[in-house]
Structures are given as structure tokens and as C-alpha cells.
Amino acid sequence: MNQAGAPVPVHVYRPVGALIMACLSGASLIIIVAVIAFALPEGVRGSFTIAQDATLVLILGTALAVLYGIGRTQVRTDGRGLHVVNGFRRHDVSWPEAVTVSLGRGAPWAVLDTADGDTVQLMGIQRSDGARAVRAVREVRASIATHGSPAGDVT
Known part of the structure; x- marks a missing residue:
């Protein structure tokens, strides 16, 4: 709720290019692995040991986990503040803690400056x-500007 008692809208920002890349890469990787696995002659498939199969599954799982982390990147704003998901890390910054957001020339993504002097990378907003x-x-x-306190006036 804002100061007038009306609900504050929720906005979600996601990097479109990164999301498309993660989805297409993940789907392509699964299809390629499946096609290769079924295209191999039976004798070759049967010669793989359990350790080799496990290693291939682990590599595939790791690649898919990295792509999932890229795909879930987002910045969400609501009545309480900013909620940032960068891969598998989450940052929650209340409005009074947030000072400004910048997208510097040549920077790959936006950066949030906080009242305590820290910065939070906003990978959900990509140049x-x-x-x-x-x-x-x-x-x-x-x-x-609407929800936060003036810079330096954090209580």
C-alpha cells in the first residue's frame, strides 16, 4: 500500500535476450544429447560404464542449472522495495535503503546503490x-523517488 492506502503495483523486469538464450540453449542441449544418445550404435551405448554415464548426466545437469540461473534473473518492485534475483542469489532492498539506480555507459547491467554504501548488481535489467x-x-x-527516503535521511 502506498501513503494514500492504494495498493502499489508490482513490476517485474527480466532480461529478454538472456531469457531467450537460456531457454533455447537448454532445449537445444537436451535435444542434441537425446539425438546423439539414440543415434549411437547399440554396441557403443552398451560400452559406457555407470561412471561414464553419471559423468555425462552430471555435466548435462550442471549446464542446465547454469542456464536456469540465467533464466530466473529478475528485478521485482512492490510496496516493500526491490527484490533482486541474480542467478541463485536473492537480494531484498527496502525502499528507504535504495538510493539510486544507474546503467553506466558500457555496463552490462544496472547497479543499485544503497544507503549503506553497498551496491547490488541488477542483472535483470541488461543493457x-x-x-x-x-x-x-x-x-x-x-x-x-516515490517510496524511498531522501538520500542520507535513512532512519
Whole structure:
């Protein structure tokens, strides 16, 4: 709820290019592995040991886990603050803690500056998304200005 008692809208920002890349790469990897596995002659498939099979499954699982981490990257804003998911790490920053968001020239993604001097990488807002990323940074800045306390006035 905002100060007037109305619910604050939730906004979710995701990197479109990274999400598409993660989904397509994961699907392609699964299809390629399946095609290769079934295309091998029976004698070759039967010659793999359990350890070799386990190693291949572990490598496939690790690659899919990395792609899943890339795909779940997001920045969400709501009435409580910013909720950032970068791969498998989560950062929750309340509005009074948030100072500003920047998307520096040549930077791959936006950065959130906090009142205690720390920074949080906002991998959900990536420069590769172009105008969409610039718009997302402006919207997050506006939310900080609306909900946050003035810089240096953190209680």
C-alpha cells in the first residue's frame, strides 16, 4: 500500500535476450544429447560404464542449472522495495535503503546503490535490451523517488 492506502503495483523486469538464450540453449542441449544418445550404435551405448554415464548426466545437469540461473534473473518492485534475483542469489532492498539506480555507459547491467554504501548488481535489467533497459531504470528510479527516503535521511 502506498501513503494514500492504494495498493502499489508490482513490476517485474527480466532480461529478454538472456531469457531467450537460456531457454533455447537448454532445449537445444537436451535435444542434441537425446539425438546423439539414440543415434549411437547399440554396441557403443552398451560400452559406457555407470561412471561414464553419471559423468555425462552430471555435466548435462550442471549446464542446465547454469542456464536456469540465467533464466530466473529478475528485478521485482512492490510496496516493500526491490527484490533482486541474480542467478541463485536473492537480494531484498527496502525502499528507504535504495538510493539510486544507474546503467553506466558500457555496463552490462544496472547497479543499485544503497544507503549503506553497498551496491547490488541488477542483472535483470541488461543493457543488451536497449530502450527497454533504459525505461526499466527510469521506472525503478521513479519508484525509489516515490517510496524511498531522501538520500542520507535513512532512519
